[in-house]
Amino acid sequence: MIVVKKIAEMTAAVKEMKAKGLTIGFVPTMGFLHEGHLSLVKECRRSAAVVVASIFVNPLQFGPKEDFRQYPRDLEKDARLLEREKVDYLFAPDDLEMYPEGYKTTVEVRDLEDRLCGRSRPGHFKGVATVVLKLFNIIQPDMAFFGQKDAQQALILQKMVQDLDLDVKIRIMPIIREQDGLAMSSRNIYLSEKERRAAPILAESLKEARLMFEAGERRPAEIIGRMRDLIMREPLATLDYVEIVDLDELNPVAAIGGDVLVAVAVYIGRTRLIDNIILKAKGN
Numbered sequence: 001m002i003v004v005k006k007i008a009e010m011t012a013a014v015k016e017m018k019a020k021g022l023t024i025g026f027v028p029t030m031g032f033l034h035e036g037h038l039s040l041v042k043e044c045r046r047s048a049a050v051v052v053a054s055i056f057v058n059p060l061q062f063g064p065k066e067d068f069r070q071y072p073r074d075l076e077k078d079a080r081l082l083e084r085e086k087v088d089y090l091f092a093p094d095d096l097e098m099y100p101e102g103y104k105t106t107v108e109v110r111d112l113e114d115r116l117c118g119r120s121r122p123g124h125f126k127g128v129a130t131v132v133l134k135l136f137n138i139i140q141p142d143m144a145f146f147g148q149k150d151a152q153q154a155l156i157l158q159k160m161v162q163d164l165d166l167d168v169k170i171r172i173m174p175i176i177r178e179q180d181g182l183a184m185s186s187r188n189i190y191l192s193e194k195e196r197r198a199a200p201i202l203a204e205s206l207k208e209a210r211l212m213f214e215a216g217e218r219r220p221a222e223i224i225g226r227m228r229d230l231i232m233r234e235p236l237a238t239l240d241y242v243e244i245v246d247l248d249e250l251n252p253v254a255a256i257g258g259d260v261l262v263a264v265a266v267y268i269g270r271t272r273l274i275d276n277i278i279l280k281a282k283g284n
Contacts, residue, residue: 001083003090007098007138010091014140022049026141026168028132031055032072033081036176036184040145041085043173052139053082054091056098060106061127072189091139098134106130109156109163115250116152116263117274120240125156132157136168143169147176149183151261151276152250175275177203183275190271198236199268202275205230205242209262213279218256220244231266240265240272247278257281 004010017024025048027040044051055078062068075092082090106126112118113125136144146154154172161170176184181203182196191199205227212223227242242264245252253260256279263276 001079001087001090003079003092005092005094005097007093010089010138013089014138017050018140023143024048024050024052024139024141026135026139026144027051027053028135028144028146029053029055029078030057030071030186031078032074032186032189033078034176034184034186036147036149038081038085039176040147040173041082041087043171044143044145045086047143047171048141050089051085051087052089052091052141053087054093054135054139056091056093056131056135058127058131059095059099060130061124063121063123066121067187067190072186091135098131107133107160109159112152112156112159112250116241116243116245117265118152120265120272125153128153129156129160133160133164133166136166141168143171145171145173147174148172148278149175149185149275151263151278155247155250181207183273185273187271187273191268195236195269195271198234199273201231201234201237201268202264202266202273205264206262206275206277209244210277210279213256220253220256220260223262227262227264231264236268238267240267244279 025044027044029037041053055075057071059068079090107129108126109129118125158170161168180200182200208230209223209227217223224242224244231237231239243252244260244262247259247261258281260279261276262279265274
């Protein structure tokens, strides 16, 4: 595995790969890798001739009171994990390489960025879209892999690719969970032992939503109400939101008639966790 820290070096390597007609698969991450990230790398390895992963903790997607400075980092361990998975290139630039002095440009995907997590994290998805577009321009992947846990992010990036006519296919891969159902996340490390025991309440509430749907419930208010009740029974949980929305515009639905996203965000102690499921209408 070749570790690259400079944009010019990465673009030169990409030019060589493109000249040989090689397909490039790309897995962008913020590091502190877990099995969720590695599942994306594995699928990328199966799908592309060349696998590029990036590690960059993107300051643009953190708010002023968020955890940019505290966000977990372990580049040496991450590099070992990626090499084990036969990644060809690791792109690991620093902040000044990505955002040099005088940098002024950002990318917005209007409306979609203001819903769900966007209400609690204003500016977050502008930062995500900006860094991903930069990375796409640098690495020029044929396909890029993202996790379903960040469902809103995935939809925003798909819309960005469509609207800006980018020649890259976005691949969304399933959520990888711990044995007790908790969705894997780098931020899970923030949880104390007691908080970690409480954290599966997100997955439990989503499981209840699926059971209600499979039993014939199609009223979002009833499903959301049951989920809220379950979450609020956990003393360490503070609910941010529970919503059932369409898969195109992330608008709340009055009744479940087609495929929908059930999304939840909860603070366990001071740690904000997200999770979701897709409920599919019959015949899909």
